[in-house]
Amino acid sequence: MRRSAPLTPPLLLVAHGTRNPAGPRVVERIADAAATRLRVPVHIAYVDVIGPTVDEALREVVGPVVALPAFLAAGYHVRTDLPEQLAASGREDVTVCAPLGPAPEITEALLGRLVAVGWQPRDRIVFAAAGSSDERALADVSTAARMLGRRVGQWLQPSYVTTAAPATADVCGPADFIVPYLLAPGLFHRRLADLPVSGVAEPIGAHPSVIDLIIRRYRLAVRGDVSAA
Template sequence: MNSTDPALLLVAHGTRNPRGVEMIAQLAGEVSQTAGPTRVAFVDVLGPSPAEVLRDSDRPTVLVPAFLASGYHVHTDVPREVAESGHRDVVVTDALGPDPVLARVLVTRLHDAGWRPGDAVVLAAAGSSDLRALCDVRSAARMLAALTRTTVRIGYVATGSPRVADVVNDLRVQGDRRVFIASYLLAEGLFHGRLFECGADGVAAPLGVTDSIVELVARRYRAAITPALRPNTASVYTT
């Protein structure tokens, strides 16, 4: 990328877990190697906020939401932050998920946790009151089911039902001897920690930083700065 290309702003939820913060910083650092300097902002828990980062620059900016489903934070928080910043030229891309790239990483994480074909799988998501986000989670579950060739049940760890622990228990009752949780979370934090209390035989690590996820972020950025590749769902804010 050259100096005339738009800046890249990676926006995540935010966590008080230092390892979660470090993971987002690592992701941004690796994206910088392929897509140019990448700044980070958070919509909750800690700062800087997207509005604060955007106010610090008048350079055209591509904002990539580092979310696995498009719910309240993507549809409400991000547009509000852009508006409050007063920035004159911001393109907001699609969120990271759902995406086949993430489904493949989920399979790798499950194998690393000890999952074997035939074991039951629960996709654990944070949850949302936004029906669009729940639809995205169902799409992610279908992608994972296609790769694992098994039925993937969905459980929520923060908002919504059924809860992860209830799904694990239901699978035990119906006769599944080994149950594994696929963590549909980007980084370690409070939500991922709760999964170890749900009674599964194994809990896969969060998605974290992989070459394929770094490339996914870069792909969202490149699509936004190349009109021929720009998806119809991208949001452009100009004043």
């Protein structure tokens, strides 16, 4: 009996969007690396600020699509913006993965960024996220901090650049290393880089562990282990 070819739908990476050109460049690097590993087309869309929008990106794709929210927590954009934009597109063949974080692969990426900036196991870490007014997003950030804390043997509680408390600037000291829970560089990372500390890690970016996570999320979606939008 002749077997049918495996289903290999394209991937749509959905990010927030920023006018800072460094942000889209990071998303593009992630998309390129994922496409190389998966050997499927990887498209990009943004839920805010810049285009292409989700609807515009989906117009370029025929047939089933796997959409992966490139967010580190399931906040408003993941739970409200993206579903509304998918509904407005009229597409019923889009399977949505869980967002990037929190996840073990993100923990490994954070640790890798810390080591690269000179952190040693004896050094205190300050976990810094963008901030949100969404309680579920803050819960995800707390989970991510605990996961990294277990990995490095420290009790880590999140701090925030804006919106939520405590502020990173209020809890960091000269001997500390800041690990930004940020996907891409921009205003928030620049604010952290200006703080008087021993080191500030780079954003997570296109770390190899992030690509591993995208591969895992995609394969789960293709196997039908997540819900269709």
